[in-house]
Amino acid sequence: MKASPQITSKIVELCEVLVADSEVQNAREKAEAFLADEAAVSLYREMATLGRALHQKQHHGEEPSGEEISRFTELQDQCDANTAILSFVEAQDVLRNIAEVVNGYVGKSLERGKVPTEAEVFPQGCGEGCGCHH
Template identity: 85%
Template sequence: MTASPQIKSKIVELCETLVADTDVKNAREKAEAFLANESAVSLYREMATLGRALHQKQHNGEEPSGEEISRFTDLQDQCDANTAILSFIEAQDVLRGIAEVVTSYVGKSLERGEVPAEAEVFSKGCGEGCGCH
């Protein structure tokens, strides 16, 4: 890593804060509980694998069979009813959201040479140069 010692120190401090955060801890616990649940992992993996296969079929101009669509719908319904899977998805959303906030702040700081305002990081706009501003 080519960052200065001061930057490295702040990165370590941020990581320490992240791993100590209650929301992060809860999300990690939910994710770990899901990963320890073999039946939930298997169900989720089967649904995801079939979903990718159906998507690939459509991408190749093929139509999935009614049986394939029915199987996928059944798997989706089972996943939607599985609390371990729902908790895992919620945990992923929490962790992904935190990572996006960190990335946004750091990226905008490097890009602009100043710390961005919170509104700049959390705005839903499409960015500069798109013609909508």
């Protein structure tokens, strides 16, 4: 399905604003610097792969060995000490948060048929069961 020319024009305009935004540019630069650092990418990939394997093991009712847990903890510590990885994770958070804001506003607009307020997109409640009724 194709959007109307007016919608397409506004989407392109939003994309232009996004790519020109200094926060987005900074996050992209950090992500690209990480991707250019083969050692950091390899370390991060190894930690993520082992993390997924351990999760799968637990999901299937198996207990990871002490050696596997120690190796994963060691990899996590190495990742936590690597500035390229920390910058990459920070950059991913920035980009993900911006995407959530965009998706939140667009989704609520389509859902409700009107431009939502910030409070409608991101309600400030304490969660279910607290009784504050936010």
